Amino acid sequence: MARLVPRSGDAVFANVERVNAELFTLTYGAIVRQLITDLEEVEEVNKQLDQMGYNIGIRLIDEFLAKSNVSRCVDFKETADVIAKVGFKMFLGVTASVTNWDADGTSCSLILEENPLVDFVELPDMYQGLHYCNILSGVIRGALEMVSMKTEVTWVRDMLRGDDAYELQVKLLKQVPEEYPYKDDE
Amino acid sequence: MGREVAESCVDGVIMEMVSAYCSRFYANKPELAARRIDAIGFQVGQQLCERYAMERPRFNDHLEAIKFICKDFWSELFKKQIDNLKTNHRGTFVLQDNCFRWLTRFSNDAASANNDPSESDPASPTAENKAAQATSMYLYFPCGIIRGALTNLGIPCAVSADISNLPACSFVVRIKP
Numbered sequence: 001m002a003r004l005v006p007r008s009g010d011a012v013f014a015n016v017e018r019v020n021a022e023l024f025t026l027t028y029g030a031i032v033r034q035l036i037t038d039l040e041e042v043e044e045v046n047k048q049l050d051q052m053g054y055n056i057g058i059r060l061i062d063e064f065l066a067k068s069n070v071s072r073c074v075d076f077k078e079t080a081d082v083i084a085k086v087g088f089k090m091f092l093g094v095t096a097s098v099t100n101w102d103a104d105g106t107s108c109s110l111i112l113e114e115n116p117l118v119d120f121v122e123l124p125d126m127y128q129g130l131h132y133c134n135i136l137s138g139v140i141r142g143a144l145e146m147v148s149m150k151t152e153v154t155w156v157r158d159m160l161r162g163d164d165a166y167e168l169q170v171k172l173l174k175q176v177p178e179e180y181p182y183k184d185d186e
Numbered sequence: 187m188g189r190e191v192a193e194s195c196v197d198g199v200i201m202e203m204v205s206a207y208c209s210r211f212y213a214n215k216p217e218l219a220a221r222r223i224d225a226i227g228f229q230v231g232q233q234l235c236e237r238y239a240m241e242r243p244r245f246n247d248h249l250e251a252i253k254f255i256c257k258d259f260w261s262e263l264f265k266k267q268i269d270n271l272k273t274n275h276r277g278t279f280v281l282q283d284n285c286f287r288w289l290t291r292f293s294n295d296a297a298s299a300n301n302d303p304s305e306s307d308p309a310s311p312t313a314e315n316k317a318a319q320a321t322s323m324y325l326y327f328p329c330g331i332i333r334g335a336l337t338n339l340g341i342p343c344a345v346s347a348d349i350s351n352l353p354a355c356s357f358v359v360r361i362k363p
Contacts, residue, residue, distance in 0.1 A: 021189040079217040
């Protein structure tokens with residue numbers, strides 16, 4: 001079987017069905033607003049956004065693998081690069097940079113300069129505890145879990161809270177060995 | 187063309203929003219879940235309409251505004267226009283999209299179960315029943331969008347959806363007198 005050549009983020013993005021980003025941004029914004037009204041507690045909103053992201057991530061990984069032709073990454077460093085350069089590009093049309101690696105290569109930061117989730121958004125003072133983009137961290141966690149990586153994804157910097165960039169820390173907790181449900185002779 | 191994102195991002199957040207409201211927050215109160223989903227759509231419709239209608243002159247009558255929704259507004263959202271517009275000239279408009287983008291991923295069972303309740307036992311919700319319920323919950327979102335957009339144009343109305351003909355979807359707009 002011919003080996004499929006991994007495609008660049010730009011090439012994949014050019015080939016997926018795309019929609020006007022305003023629809024996405026405003027829909028997400030309306031959801032967050034409604035969640036704040038209904039759930040009242042900012043912490044609970046953070047939790048629900050993360051959960052929604054996780055549920056999206058476990059489905060999105062299939063589309064990602066099918067369309068990007070990315071094959072198994074040799075290590076977590078490659079995984080992080082693929083998320084930053086292909087994953088973000090393919091879905092959100094932007095790329096992230098990867099920095100702040102720890103010594104054993106299990107934790108790094110993804111930095112987003114552009115973030116389509118936050119156009120038109122300002123965070124009122126009373127909601128400073130809100131992780132507005134928490135759906136993103138959930139997506140990454142969910143998607144990685146489907147390819148056997150347990151991770152912890154946390155926001156380190158958030159421009160809505162006055163920082164100079166969006167920074168997500170992705171920490172690999174453990175790599176779950178794949179278990180095949182079938183035997184060789186079946 | 188402005189900035190774009192993958193269609194699956196929009197699909198993903200809408201699906202998850204509907205499922206969060208229907209199965210987590212208001213699992214036993216579908217009418218409350220429906221109202222919230224509609225409210226989210228309403229806000230999106232209002233804001234989008236505000237942006238898309240910004241540079242236009244005022245509409246002279248309801249039909250002009252509805253035509254704007256069918257053509258310009260729908261094209262911004264779905265890259266196609268509404269396929270068929272009917273009206274009784276007494277404040278009711280039917281906007282039909284022959285292949286509504288957001289329904290193309292739903293199964294046909296949803297519609298048939300919707301139309302023919304006699305075939306299934308109402309006491310035990312079947313998979314089709316559930317699918318039909320999920321689809322109708324999901325439709326509160328685009329209905330809310332249309333209602334929000336028209337309200338923004340100064341036309342208060344009620345909007346419902348009819349999907350007896352999947353993947354076609356008809357939105358029925360009743361303008362409030």
